[in-house]
Amino acid sequence: xxxxxxxxxxxxxxxxxxxFSLKAxxxxxVEAVDGQDGLEKAKMxxxxxxxxxxNMPKMDGLQLIRTLRTLPExxxxxxxxxxxxxxxxxxxxxxxxxxxxxxxxxxxxxxxIEVVKKVIx
Amino acid sequence: xxRKKILGSHVKRLLxxxxxxxxxxxxxxxxxxxxxxxLLEEAIDKLTASFMxxxxxxxxxQEAIERLLDGGTPTxxxxxxxxxxxxxxxxxxxxxxxxxxxxxxxAQLIERTLRRVAGLRDFLGTLSEHGADIAPETDSDxxxxxxxxxxxxxxxxxxxxxxxxxxSVEQKHLESGDVELF
Numbered sequence: 137x138x139x140x141x142x143x144x145x146x147x148x149x150x151x152x153x154x155x156f157s158l159k160a161x162x163x164x165x166v167e168a169v170d171g172q173d174g175l176e177k178a179k180m181x182x183x184x185x186x187x188x189x190x191n192m193p194k195m196d197g198l199q200l201i202r203t204l205r206t207l208p209e210x211x212x213x214x215x216x217x218x219x220x221x222x223x224x225x226x227x228x229x230x231x232x233x234x235x236x237x238x239x240x241x242x243x244x245x246x247x248x249i250e251v252v253k254k255v256i257x
Numbered sequence: 258x259x260r261k262k263i264l265g266s267h268v269k270r271l272l273x274x275x276x277x278x279x280x281x282x283x284x285x286x287x288x289x290x291x292x293x294x295x296l297l298e299e300a301i302d303k304l305t306a307s308f309m310x311x312x313x314x315x316x317x318x319q320e321a322i323e324r325l326l327d328g329g330t331p332t333x334x335x336x337x338x339x340x341x342x343x344x345x346x347x348x349x350x351x352x353x354x355x356x357x358x359x360x361x362x363x364a365q366l367i368e369r370t371l372r373r374v375a376g377l378r379d380f381l382g383t384l385s386e387h388g389a390d391i392a393p394e395t396d397s398d399x400x401x402x403x404x405x406x407x408x409x410x411x412x413x414x415x416x417x418x419x420x421x422x423x424x425s426v427e428q429k430h431l432e433s434g435d436v437e438l439f
Contacts, residue, residue: 147361240434242358
């Protein structure tokens with residue numbers, strides 16, 4: 137059965153490109169427009185991996201990760217950040233919040249798929 | 258210090274504050290606009306190249322198909338060409354997807370620019386409001402007090418503007434970014 141990935145980003149074009157790339161590799165993709173929406177969708181449906189942006193309205197990526205990590209069903213789920221932020225300071229914050237990896241935009245579809253495969257198979 | 262000197266030093270402080278904060282914000286606006294221009298230029302170049310490459314690959318595939326439809330026997334070159342084309346088109350599409358992400362980055366840069374421009378407008382509005390309160394007959398002590406207040410208000414406004422802005426986008430090229438697994 138295909139694994140499901142929750143893609144959270146406030147840019148609709150970015151979400152479309154992530155979904156296009158991951159669907160082509162055989163994954164199901166659920167899209168969310170910001171951290172709040174991502175949290176609601178994660179609660180409604182179990183996902184195998186969360187791929188989230190950092191800078192978003194309502195709830196940013198770090199807040200989303202911290203909140204998801206308090207939910208027993210998401211305590212161990214892989215969470216990757218996909219963001220324009222590339223500073224070591226932000227990566228350290230992401231790691232402390234519970235992120236499993238950090239991908240700096242722009243992403244290359246092939247490389248994204250390789251990383252996702254490495255993390256969830 | 259005489260009243261005249263005190264007034265002069267407050268006017269000087271206000272003018273240098275307006276100049277410093279104004280120039281600092283405008284420099285940031287200029288930097289963000291230049292970066293937006295760089296990203297747009299590179300995106301257009303790369304997307305044009307990807308589009309032309311996909312067009313070329315599809316055209317070559319069509320020629321090979323036409324030869325087969327006309328009853329021709331596929332040569333080893335035709336077979337190799339047709340087999341490699343999906344991968345070739347896929348690679349061009351991947352490059353285009355990376356390039357199309359200029360929209361996400363330039364949107365962030367433009368949002369920062371807009372916020373700074375709006376902040377500068379508010380900054381000038383504050384200056385105008387306080388200036389309007391000063392009448393020709395206002396005595397110098399009161400003018401000094403008002404100038405002190407306006408200098409303070411402008412400094413606070415400038416700091417608030419800087420703190421509410423998202424970090425700047427650092428990417429200057431549309432190459433795939435770093436990946437780090439923890």
